[in-house]
Amino acid sequence: MNSLPNFSAKQADVNRTQPRKWLPTLVMIFTLLLLAICALPNLYPEQNNLIVSATSPQTSSLSLITLKDKLNQQGFTVSQAKQAGNTLQLTLENSNQNAAALNWLHQHYPTDFESKIVSKATSPYWLQALGLAPIKLGLDLNGGVLFVLEVDSDHALNERITQVKQQTKSALRHHQVRGARIELNNAQQVVIHVSQANDNLALVIKDLKQTFTDLSSETNSSGVNLFFNPQAQQAFHQQVMQQAITTLRGRISELGITEAVTQRQGSHKIRVELPGVQDPTAAKRIIGATASLDFHALQTIGGTRYTLEDGSSLSLNPNVVLSGQHIQGAQASRDEMGKPAVQLQLDGIGATKMTAFSKKNVGQPMATVFSEYYKDQHGNSVKKSKVINVATITSVLGSRFSITNMHSPQAAQELALLLRAGSLIAPVTIVHQQTIGPSLGQANIENGFAALALGLAITFAFMALWYRKMGWIANTVLLLNLICLIGLMSLLPGAVLTLPGIAGLVLTIGMAVDTNVIIFERIKEEQTLGRSPLLALKTGYNKAFHSIVDANITTLLTAVILYSIGYGPIKGFALTLGLGILTSLFTGVFVAKTLSFWLYRAPKNSPTRAHSAGETL
Incomplete structure (x- = not known):
């Protein structure tokens, strides 16, 4: 009575497991088709x-x-x-x-x-609708300009400490702390000396820490020391480098340069590659500019004095009303008198600050200060600031207003570009510049792919002559491997093909062939022991699998290390090598195994199947 249910359950299990044999094959076919479609846009250059x-x-x-x-x-x-x-x-x-x-x-x-x-894009519309594009070409293949810039974050830290000193003076005056003296010692600490105890000094420290959240304080018998601890300095350095990279990318985007590469190189340097740019003059002027824009209120007593172009001078409150980081948009235009001007759009925080300030200061003047860095004869970074505009606030300002009285349309255009892309808070210096012509880039492409074609031809001939039928399987797998690698690089947004990357493609072909050679020689050994072709295939692939995976993992780890610590051509080579290892494992093991079994597995009850034990692979 119990045998029927037991038999039905086993039969149901068998029926459920049958389709699962085709599941890996379907996944493999889907992956090949997906990567082949991703590789198609490379037939249609942009x-x-x-x-x-x-x-x-x-x-x-x-x-x-x-x-x-x-x-x-x-x-x-x-x-x-x-x-x-x-x-x-x-x-x-x-x-x-x-x-x-x-x-x-x-x-x-x-x-x-x-x-x-x-x-x-020149590819068919359906490929564009899928968001697919060709592989991005690096500087050595597309031609262009290479800049290496050095970021002086130490100078930016000194500027920040100076801001702490100026803010401290204003806070002491605001809280009416009498008899206080401020100095900046050799350890880059702001020291507040007080002759007698004052309860308002704690309020001063509280205000400063609200403005500078990472500021540390230390109280002693003579007063208070204000400083940034090593952890805060390191965090500020990282912030400066990240802000510099973000700003440079914004400036490059504003210049209309596509496929640019901006990445950190070492501790204090940034590498900028501009493929397709042959005239570096404009790019150098904009990328290397360290400009900032600040708005200040006028101050009759004390403050910071500026000399104007007409020889007169004025004093400004050292506290910044609004800085350039809150400028969201800027366009060159002309004012009512036809003179060059710059229209500004502020973000939410900037609009709130400007509205609050202008509401309290209607009828009062406000100055626009433009600052930039340059190198003196000793190689030191020097900040040069000038007042480019002094205007009376006639009404409450919001998120939009203008900077007028610009010297020329070109000056208005460049200032608008710099403000749209953001200002650099640390001086940058171009320490290396190299121009690669488009003809050299085209020659690199032709020579690189000629080497790739030669390597493929020699490999195909060797595998077909030495391994016969299995060699043609290896050649098919090599083509699929190349298609998968190109498709994968086209799919990844950060992948860039460089000349060393083409060398990585050639190396990938050699590694993929090496995988097939190991498997085929293992299969030959199994046939020598008297196993049938199907059993030799199965045993050969199973025994070679672990050796192949171990060898490729060690190479993959090397590629990961090269990619993490390298830059430019080294990073391009490491990326191509790492992706090539993944595709060669996929095609050389799984795809080749499936093709081999399809080729040698004959239909049931066929004469070929009956005599397959005597066949030689």
């Missing part, structure tokens, strides 16, 4: 176009033909031009001239037009 947009209705009257003729006269041959409203899309015959044409447009039409370089 096209770089110049996009020129009119900034006002007056300038939109400039026709497409006029602008096209002007560019042709300058030697920038326009092969295609399209106009949509107030926007022009220009395609040059020589795409390597895009950066030079963009620089010419910025010089001759600084406020009339907004110009930028935009990459346009």
Whole structure:
């Protein structure tokens, strides 16, 4: 009575497990198809176009033909031009001239037009709808400019300590602490000397710590020492480096440069790669600028004195009303008198601060101070600040207002660009610069892929001649491995193909062949022991699996270490090598095993299956 239920349960288990045999194969086929689709956009390279947009209705009257003729006269041959409203899309015959044409447009039409370089996909629409794009090319393949910048975070820390000193003076005055003396000692500590105890001194320290949250204090018999401990200094250094990288990326984006690489190099340096840029003048002027913008109230007694261009001077309150970090947008324009100006848009915090200040100071003047760093003859960073605007607050200001009386349209354009991208709080210096021509980049691509094709051809010939039928399986797997690697690099947003990366592709082919050689030789050993082809295949793959995984894991660890500590070409090589190891493991073991069993497994009750024991692989 109990045998029927037991038999049915076992039969149901068998039926449930049958489809599971095909599940790994279906996953494998799906993965191959997915990576192949991701690799397809590389057959359609992107096209770089110049996009020129009119900034006002007056300038939109400039026709497409006029602008096209002007560019042709300058030697920038326009092969295609399209106009949509107030926007022009220009395609040059020589795409390597895009950066030079963009620089010419910025010089001759600084406020009339907004110009930028935009990459346009040429792949089919359905690939674009999936968000797929070709692999990004590095500097050595696309040509361009390399900058290595050094960030002086120590100078920024000294500036911050100076701000603590100035804020301390204002706080002592506000809380009416009499008889206090302030000095900055050799240990970069702000020392407050008091002749007698004062309860309001605690309120001063409290206000300072609210402004500078990482500020430490130490009370002694003569007063209070204010300083930043080593942990706070290290955190500030990391903040400065991150802020510098973010700001540089914003400036590069504003320049209209695509596929740029900005990454940290060492402790105090930043590496900036600008593929496609052949004229580094404009990029150097904008990227290397350490500019900041601050708004100050005027102060009749004390304060910081500034000399104006006409020889007069004025005193400003050292406390900043609003700094450039709250500026969300900036555009060059003209005021009511037709003079160059910059329109500013503030974020929520900046708008709140400006509204609160202007509400209390309607009818009072407010100064705009522009600061930048430069290197003196001794190589030291020197901060130079100047008042570029003094205006009376006629009404309550909100999130939008203007800086007027700019010297020239070019100055207004560059200031707007710097403010849009953000200001650097630490001075940066370009310590290395290198320009790679587009012809050299194209030669690198041709030579690199010629080496890849030669390596593939020799490998294919050897595997086909030495291993016969199994060799053709290995060759098929090699092609699938290359497609999967290209698809995976196209899928990852941070992957960039460099010349050493092409070397990594060639090395990946060798490692993938090595995987197949180990497996095939193991299968031969099993056949020598008298096993049937199917049993030799199964045993050979199973026994070789652990050795292959162990060898590839050690190489993968090396690639991870190279990627974590390397930069530029080393990082590109490590990335390609690491991804190649993953794809070669997938194709060399799992895909090759499935193809081998499909090739040698004959249908049931067939003559081939009956005599398969005598077949040689």
